[in-house]
Amino acid sequence: MTAPEPFGARLRRAMDERGALCVGIDPHASLLAEWGLNDDVNGLERFSRTVVEAVAGRVAVLKPQSAFFERFGSRGVAVLERTVQEARAAGALVLMDAKRGDIGSTMAAYAEAFLHRDAPLFSDALTVSPYLGYGSLSPAVALARESGTGLFVLALTSNPEGGEVQHAVRADGRTIGATMLGHLALENAGEEPLGSFGAVVGATLGDLSSYDLDMGGPILAPGIGAQGATPADLPAVFGRAVRNVVPNVSRGVLRHGPEAVALRDAVERFAEEIRAAVTPA
Ligand SMILES: O=C(O)c1cc(=O)[nH]c(=O)n1[C@@H]1O[C@H](COP(=O)(O)O)[C@@H](O)[C@H]1O
Numbered sequence: 001m002t003a004p005e006p007f008g009a010r011l012r013r014a015m016d017e018r019g020a021l022c023v024g025i026d027p028h029a030s031l032l033a034e035w036g037l038n039d040d041v042n043g044l045e046r047f048s049r050t051v052v053e054a055v056a057g058r059v060a061v062l063k064p065q066s067a068f069f070e071r072f073g074s075r076g077v078a079v080l081e082r083t084v085q086e087a088r089a090a091g092a093l094v095l096m097d098a099k100r101g102d103i104g105s106t107m108a109a110y111a112e113a114f115l116h117r118d119a120p121l122f123s124d125a126l127t128v129s130p131y132l133g134y135g136s137l138s139p140a141v142a143l144a145r146e147s148g149t150g151l152f153v154l155a156l157t158s159n160p161e162g163g164e165v166q167h168a169v170r171a172d173g174r175t176i177g178a179t180m181l182g183h184l185a186l187e188n189a190g191e192e193p194l195g196s197f198g199a200v201v202g203a204t205l206g207d208l209s210s211y212d213l214d215m216g217g218p219i220l221a222p223g224i225g226a227q228g229a230t231p232a233d234l235p236a237v238f239g240r241a242v243r244n245v246v247p248n249v250s251r252g253v254l255r256h257g258p259e260a261v262a263l264r265d266a267v268e269r270f271a272e273e274i275r276a277a278v279t280p281a
Contacts, residue, residue, distance in 0.1 A: 137243020
């Protein structure tokens, strides 16, 4: 059997063809209400299907946030399965935002749940938390390499509370966030054109020039739109690494629904602003 094409190569191609924008599928109860949908599993299904049908054929990445589906129990998870499958069938890469992290032996099961080819929730990549120690993620790294999928490791998160952990300085003088970026640089070494092991770094964080963000893999940058960052902020925050940034917008797009045309227009506007901001002059 031939080895599957690595996630990083697939992502680079999708970014080049479709632009770098990642649209989040975050069915908040408040958004369901704004869209005139009930806060139940039928509303969830209508919401998710509308987003997928409107934008999955246009954007590089869709990022369903698992919690909003888990809220409805097994029927919500069934909607999540269909959302992932329909988004992938329409040509988008799916980044499952489940932020898993546990001791290695349990982490292996989380990896099987999302990154094994035969799993009902098989996705192109998964968000993971390294705060049980980066090494606890090894089973997920191994399965991602085998299945041609990727990981996005929380390094410097967009929320203001993240700093108390991620900016903490270790005995060797490096911050925890920088340590995570260092692990990722090793993981991605030699991978061309882009490694499969990404970092999550908030677009809200201002000047990050003291961090080496150029670690050979993609950077998921949430925080644009509802959390206050804009596409124009990206070059100042990410510097040279901006070419590998996958900016995420969830509520900033979703609040324009439920009309497909309005969702597509919002996506187009963000995509254009991102293109303008990240294209070298
Ligand atoms: O991993 C993430 O996706 C993530 C990391 C982070 O540091 N900050 C962050 O906001 N996110 C997610 O990105 C999305 C942001 O949503 P909006 O603020 O509505 O654009 C949510 O699904 C968050 O859970």
